[in-house]
Amino acid sequence: MRRLLSINPWLYLLLFVLLGGAVLAQQYRLFERAWFSVQEWRHGAQWREQSLWLGDYRVVIEARPIADIRDVSALTYDPDRSSLFSVTNKPARVIELNLQGELLRTIDLEGFGDPEAIEYVGLGTYVIADEREQRLVKVRIDDGTAVLDAADFQQLSLGIGRNGNKGFEGLAYDAQGQRLLVAKERDPVRIFEVLGFPHADESKPLALQVNTDPKRDARLFVRDLSSLDFDSATGHLLALSDESRLVIELNAAGEPVSTLSLLRGQHGLQHGVPQAEGIASDQAGNLYLISEPNLFYLFRKPAD
The missing domain is CATH 1.20.5 (Single alpha-helices involved in coiled-coils or other helix-helix interfaces)
Incomplete structure (x- = not known):
């Protein structure tokens, strides 16, 4: 006993x-x-031929500081300018970078509470997501733009599942399907599909539709979502998670097909990515990533 x-x-x-x-x-x-x-x-072997296959990517530029910028959040590629755009919230600004992560210019934001994402949707046209307000703002940017005032532009407030500072965290745009994909950070992780915004023809009534895919979202084995990117060549979606230190590639059916780990020692990384906040890709298949406070990364597939 x-x-x-x-x-x-x-x-x-x-x-x-x-x-x-x-x-x-x-x-x-x-x-x-x-x-x-x-x-x-x-x-x-089967999936590699039909996807980006993130497992083949290796880091080319690692943790390059972006000037004196802080609090970078989100990333989008502009094919017309061959440059990248991001946002900061302290202070609220849009920043433009070249493809090596060097700062080209800053644009002040007025009337934005907590800008967390920016997405290219057409020539000179972008959507900025205001996280806390769950508000989407369509803006125009050209060579002379120095200030963007939210009051001057078309806006859409959704207010879906409000949860403090865990609102809209990432954007991606499918130009062919004309749908804006919006990531809710967590509690729970969600990806909303918005049809009808930005409103292309303002002479016609706004026809808005918001869709969800619970099965796809349940397959996202991540703790949060930081950013999204849509690859038009494959029709696949990239979902970035800071807390899980992971990028997931989802096929058109919403099924995971490949991953890219952001941990030290993976994909040639000398150090883990500290706080991944934005991901974007270009027509050549290069992947660009930013991390708070102001770090820039470039991933590329080795030449055959």
């Missing part, structure tokens, strides 16, 4: 450790990630 009593505390400790490990594994979606790794290994 004494021997059994002496063993019991160790059994309780073991059970506590196992239970705690299971809770953490569930919280960090480790079971889903492990299962996806098996699927990725099994179907790699």
Whole structure:
């Protein structure tokens, strides 16, 4: 009897450790990630030919500081200017970068509470997401733009599942489908599909539609969403998670097909990406990523 009593505390400790490990594994979606790794290994040869296949990417520029900028958030590629745009919220600004991560200019934002994302949607036209207000603002930017006042532009407030500072965190645009994809950061992670905004023909009534895909969102084995990017060549969506240190490629059916880890030692990274906030791609398949406070990354597939 004494021997059994002496063993019991160790059994309780073991059970506590196992239970705690299971809770953490569930919280960090480790079971889903492990299962996806098996699927990725099994179907790699087939999926590689039909996707970006993020596993092949290697870092080319790592953690290059962006001048004296702070609080960078989101990233989008402008094919007309061959440059990148991001936003900061302290102070509220749009910044333009070249493809090596060098600062080209800044544009002040007025009337924006907490700008968290910017997305190119057409020649000189962008959408900026205001996180706390869950507001989308269509803006115009040209060579002479120095200030953008939200009051001057078309706006859309959705107010879906308001949750403090866990609102709209990322944008992507499917030009062919004319749909704006909007990421809700967490609690829960969601991707909304907005049709009808930005309003292309203001002479006609606004026909707005907001769709969700619960099955796709449930497949996102990440703790949060920081940014989105739509690849027109494949029709696939890239979803960036800061807390999970991961980029997931989703096919047109919303199924994960490849991943890019942002941890130290992966894809040639000498150090882990500290706080990934934005991702964008260009027509050549290059991937651009930014991290707070002001770090720039470029990932590229090695030449065959």
